Amino acid sequence: MSDLLHVFIGESRENLESASLLLEKLHSDGYSQDAIDNVFRDLHTIKGSSDLFDIKPLTSLAHAAEDLLDSLRDGSTPLNESLCDLLLEALDQISNWFDELESGSENVEKWQPISTELAGRIRACIHADTDDADGGESEQAAQQSEASSSVSAAPTSFLALGSQTQLQCIEAALECEQPLWQVNYTPDFDCFFRGEDPLTVATNTPELIAIQVTPSKDALNDVFQCHLGIVVHSSADDTAIANHFAYYEGQYQRESIALGQLVSAFWAASEEYLVAAEQGELWQAYLDGDMQHSARLAEMVGMGEDVTPEEAAMCRIFQLICQSDTLTALLESVTHPADNDSVDVSADTPLQQNQANETPEDTGVNQARNEILSQQLIILQSMNNNADSPVFPSVKRIVTGLLGQSHTQGASTPNQLANAIEQLLNATTPVETEDAPDELVTPVVEESTAAPETTETVSETAESAPKQERQAPKTLKVNQEKIDYLMDLIGELTVAKNSLPYLAKQAEDIQEGRKLSKQIKAHFSIVNRLTEELQSAVLQIRMVPVSHVFQRYPRLVRELARKLNKKIDLVMQGEDTEFDKNLIESLSEPLIHLLRNSIDHGIEAPSDRGVAGKSETGTIVLSAMPQDDNVVIEIRDDGKGIDAEKIKMLAYQKGIIQEHQLDTLTEEESLQLIFAAGFSTSEQVSDLSGRGVGMDAVRTMVAQAGGTIEMQSKVGEGTQFKLILPQTMSVNRIMMFEVNHQMFGIGLDSVVETVKVSQRDIEMIRNNPVLMLREKIIPLHCLRTLLQLPVSDNESDEVCVLVVNNGQGDFGLIIDKFHEGIDVIQKPLEGVMAGFNHFSGTALLGDGRVLLIINLQELLSCR
Amino acid sequence: MKTIMIVDDATTVRCYHKAIVANATRHIEEAENGIEALEKATGKDIDLFMVDVNMPKMDGYRLCQAIRASDELNAVPIIMISTESETKDANKAFSVGANFYLNKPVDANELSTLVSLMLGEVSYE
DSSP states (O other), X not given: OOHHHHHHHHHHXXXXXXXXXXXXXXXXXXXXXXXXXXXXHHXXXXXXXXXXXXXXXHHHHHHHHHHXXXXXXXXXXXXXXXXXXXXXXXXXXXXXXXXXXXXXXXOGGGGHHHHHHHHHHHHHHHHHXXXXXXXXXXXXXXXXXXXXXXXXXXXXXXXXXXXHHHXXXXXXXXXXXXXXXXXXXXXOTTGGGGTOOHHHHHHTOTXXXXXXXXXXXXXXXXXXXXXXXXXXXXXXXXXXXXXXXXXGTTSEXXXXXXXXXXXXXXXXXXXXXXXXXXXXXXXHHHHTTOHHHHHHHHHHHHHOTTOOHHHHHHHHHHHHHHHXXXXXXXXXXXXXXXXXXXXXXXXXXXXXXXXXXXXXXXXXXXXXXXXXXXXXXHHHHHGGGGTTSOOOHHHHHHHHHHHOHHHHTTOOSHHHHHHHHHHHHHHTOOTTTTTHHHHHHHHHHHHHHHHHHHXXXXXXXGGGXXXXXXXXXXXXXXXXXXXXXXXXXHHHHHHHHHHHHHHHHHHHHSTTHHHHHHHHHHHHHHHHHHHHHHHHHHHHHHEEETHHXXXXXXXXXXXXXXXXXXXXXXXXXXXXXXXXXXXXXXXXXXXXXXXXXXXXXXXXXXXXXXXXXXXXXXXXXXXXXXXXXXXXEEEEEOSOOOOHHHHHHHHHHTTSSOTTHHHHOOHHHHHHGGGXXXXXXXXXXXXXXXXXXXXXXXXXXXXXXXXXXXXXXXTTTEEEEXXXXXXXXXXXXXXXXXXXXXXXXXXXXXXXXXXXXXXXXXXXXXXXXXXXXXXXXXXXXXXXXXXXXXXXXXXXXXXXXXXXXXXXXXXXXXXXXXXXXXXXXXXXXXXXXXXXXXXXXXXXXXXXXXXXXXXXHHHHHTO | XXXXXXXXXXXXXXXXXXXXXXXXXXXXXXESSHHHHHHHHTTSOOXXXXXXXXXXXXXXXXXXXXXXXXXTTTTSOEEEEESOOSHHHHHHHHHTTOSEEEESSOOHXXXXXXXXXXXXXXXXX
């Protein structure tokens, strides 16, 4: 992938993000000119830049969206929710394409259908509304002007129809000279259960012309579900169609096919036949311009005995076309698009218009134009030495635009073009030359003083805030790989630094080494401090606010809530809490899962909430806050909560727990069962929240990020998930200790305290050893037993107890000896070691030894 | 050393244009909008502006007017590069003082020839 494409994708992603944020805002806060302007600009930038890469589907989709925004901007199309959703859909699609581009996909052609479809829907929104506004007459005028420029081809979905149906549609539409509506009606799968009858709906379409029903591939899987695609064609007007399908909003899309498009489709299908019909007599009559005669001929040919029904239809349509001036003009433009173009340009030539009614106001522009022309002339003349080379297209376009087609026709070399300019300049040397410069200058001064004010207004508006952030002057974009590499280097530095204390220790042992040892230690403290500062500085680079991930959620919540007909408020707190970028990205998935769970299973339907005495709108609070070296992310809902008894029973039915555990498990422990693999609380699996791999997967993902997840729930009051994650992932502070002369490590943040107690202080409760520590009972576990190490016979009276907290309470681990804390880079276990769950990883010590790091959660669960 | 100022709010487009016109004898300045361009241009000897039309804060037309109104910059040639390809857009660009008007996406060959001509690096005769 080229560097430029990288830049493009990076930039466009920012544009997409900013645009979708603004659309969200538009959605919730209503119309705002600034916001629309900014979204427009974002899309404009994407479109403009995508031009450079020849990614046609992307460009055309961005273009359609831009046009819609333009019509929103000038007020000709009113803003509404479905438009916002449509635009968001387009943004998502573009973003998906970027993903594909980034993954090295080159085949952009296959995006074309999606692009055409989406762009068509977007454009339909623009058209639909202008059609509403204009009366019938101006509509026809618009169609005529459309015809006279260039007739666009009919949508591919229409061309894909059978020729019989196509002709039928064309005939009906041309007969009443009304544009054709194509409605793609895809009934929801569960529409039968709502008492809907898609086929009746389709057949009762007003002014129905044709109907085509296609069962989708998996139609036979479930006879109670509707798997149909229905395409309906109708010549009814816009409002009649909208009214008819009003109850099926979201299940249909409609598309207007203009007369011009129909004529062009007709021509594509029947050109061969018509030109040859009656030994070419029919076509000759048409070419001669004798419309009445050709209409009669067409009628006659169509009535003939050996014509197929299709051919008869072609003749009837041709007859219709010949009888109507509008349609004849349309067919003309289809058969001779080139002629029409040139006519158009000459009619549009600004020069001719200018000359026709040249007012004093125009002279400023004219003067400027002449100056430009003189300059172009010099440039063109400079190309004299290679006079045969073709003129640059844009130069020709501009000069042609300024001079008028007539002057430049046939001029294809710089020389010829230059001559044309020279002629013109000599002919129209303006008389008012002296006045002209003043007029040029005056507006300039006004405008430039006005300019700074405008910037102030822009910066004051809240909508432009994300844009502003992006344009913050002192930011530097760095490839993330570089920072990751820096991070790795610092990790190695940390390990290298750790070897200094070992050296100091060795120095102590040799003679006269005390002094050396002291010096090494002094140096170590300096290196240590520098490394720590360096480390935290680099970590700062990778820190991004959690809003980075959070900002995607309001939309998710809104969409899901709408799908489920629930009312939900998402409250976000502490969005500016900073977090390691890698971690934050790994968090996105589990958070979506948890949110979905809350929306799907947690929050009740509005009616149920009313019965339970709660407000109809459920609230989900998503908050992030720093806590020591961790970040705590909380998802709290005020839904129906989780019933521990129900969980226990389900877990038993699914064989996750044994029968005897039904009585012994506490409520707390039962709730934790939802994290077990293969567990789903919903009796019926819904398409929103997975199939019961959910919570298990969430826990695994959080654990991979080095964090823990806690859950609390009260029936009727709501559920709370708490994710505790390290702020950074690469360097861990570890406490070392010794068991059976072997070193182990444990995350320092789970260590509560270290105590040395006498053997006598250990008491037994129900055969389990416990320690009374400051009037608190702490259950004890012998690490040696847990790790199945041989029991040593070294029975001293003093016992070392490492008090740790695993998130559910304090435990004591009996070990042999405490060692110091150390910073290490934790590496995951690989190869044959990967199966040992009770170790979370390994770390390299300064003296080259490998330290095994204990995974507290797993260790206690396998006791 | 000639200095060219590229004004466009799209980084991609700036990179592209820069790649076309940059060489050892030219210094390239970049700006994301009209305001930034004017700020960066003051006190510097700019030899050519390449200006996008649609930009936030201050668009290309207003930038052109401001350049023409400024004592320091009014003689600097301006190439306007726009996505709009209609004649009226070109006319508007010329009326506010642009010297040349190109459509996006620009042809690399064309832009580079044009720039060397406008900088006077290639003699007219």
